[in-house]
Amino acid sequence: MKSDPQQYTAGSMGLNPVTLSFPDETERHFLRRYLHDSLFQLRVAFVLIVLLYALFGFLDLMKVPEHVAYFHRIRFAYVIPFLLLVYVLSFTKFFARVWQELLMLSFIVAGSGIALMIIEVPENFAYYGGMMLIFSAGYFFIKLRFFAASVAGWLTLLIFDAVAIVAGTIEPLTLVTVNFFYISANVIGMMAAYYIELYARRDFYLNKQLTQEQEKVLEANRTLEQKVVERTAQLTQRNIELIAAKEQAERSDNFKSLFLANMSHEIRTPMNGILGFAELIRGADDPTEIAENVDVIITNGKHLLDLINDIVDISKIEAGLMELKKRTFDLNGLMRELHVFFENDPMVLRKNLEIRMCLDLPDGVRITADRMRLKQVLDNLLKNACKFTRQGHVEFGYRYQNDILVFSVKDTGVGIAEEEKEMIFQRFMQVATNITPNEEGSGLGLTISKAIVNAMGGDMWMESTLGEGSTFYFNLPIEPSESISLHTDFQHTTLMESNWSDKTILVAEDVATNYLLVKKSLRKTDVQLVWAKTGLEAVEAVQNNPAIDLVLMDIRMPVMNGLDATREIKELRPNLPIIAQTAYAMDGDRENSIEAGCDDYISKPINLKLFIELIAKYLD
């Protein structure tokens, strides 16, 4: 890059040597800049020239009184009006386009004015100097560019010479003499104008380059800043990840220590029993006592075996080796097996717990899944439910909807505190507060169960209230099988019997998919549906639509909940039946909905058959 301004010649800047124009877009930018920078000087020059031109009118009076009328016509009717016109035009937008041409004309007009005066009175030498003033003003003062100024200068001289020769008033020698002066003035003017413009252009060119370099530096700075920001973000992210990994490692380490301590305790307890009672057998000879001791050894042995199975399972899950063996089996058969088993469990009998079962599909329906693993999960949940319930009942079963089975195991046991809920699905975690010596476990059951359910494509979750009980849920997507379609058809045939095309049901439900489900479930009945997305909308719908025959009311809704909406609707139309849709196992919701005035309730996820039957009760 050139750094010394001296090195910038017209050629090195790519300028046209005659017109001094830039070769590209730069020319336009330069001219705009040049006009902008010239306007003030140009206007001052014009005012001054007009004043001088007028003042010289006094000279006419004194020097050539007999020609004054003619001279004043030249000054005041020709030159000054033209200069004033250009001055006025310099305030218009139009000026930018033709300003150089107008300045050229001004040069020529002012010059030819003087020429006319010289030719009229050639012996009046003072006026020859006037022409020199015009040349100097034209080349240096009015900001005419080099090329235009040169053209105007030479034209002015040409006009002067031509008119002088034609008029023949000036002595040839005088004419030659003045030409010496005027040609010199023109050459000097041209040279000066050339360098003035060249420097103006060089300044512009350098400025432009400077700006470009500055832009580059700024851009480099911006890129650098951006890079620093990105790198810092990456490092911060990496730090966060490292901290998380470290915490995870510490947690697993803690888990492992906890697990080992737990396992050691778990294994020692039954081993103590086994060894202790075996020792007792050695010394005993009463057959009843021996039999009792053997029973204790067997129980402890089974406990140990369960523990070993759990450890094997968790190791398989950890290593990703758990395999599912799918086969088709009778779903209700499995459920009944579990029912009988737990009803006769000694712990259940001792606590006098009632084991209830609810099945959604008719007997004989077969599904395809890993029966053993499904049984293991249910067994685990039921065992926990019985273990952590001192009195009351345990209810287990499933619902079927859209190829998904939702299993649940509900108990009226000790429940789980809010802050413990997160933990219980984690490995080796037990809730210390709800465990009594009889309820000891390894803390692996739920981890294994959840992992099995996940491997089967489902998920496990729970709801619980401390002191009231818990419900564990898991869902299981199943492939539609023939026997299930048979069941679905069976539902449809029941549906076909109902035709409610003249009835209208208001569905108050904020979740679009739930509304869609209701809509699809009722499609065959031809019933008219009105959808309200909040409790408030439901109240308004009842107010505005007397044709509504029944309301399906979701309890949890935004703006106004289902209970408040029910109360308001019952005030408007006390006899309009309202069926609450409550979350499955939320006992509080059911009671509250009846209290608020609902005529009935149905649990979600909705059982299609029960749902239609319930609606039929109020519509038919």
Ligand code: ADP
């Ligand atoms: P454990 O072998 O200890 O039962 P789990 O993984 O099955 O291991 O359960 C973890 C912990 O979760 C239990 O120790 C218990 O504190 C709590 N828990 C599990 N099921 C229930 C339930 N139905 N009611 C109350 N607490 C439960």
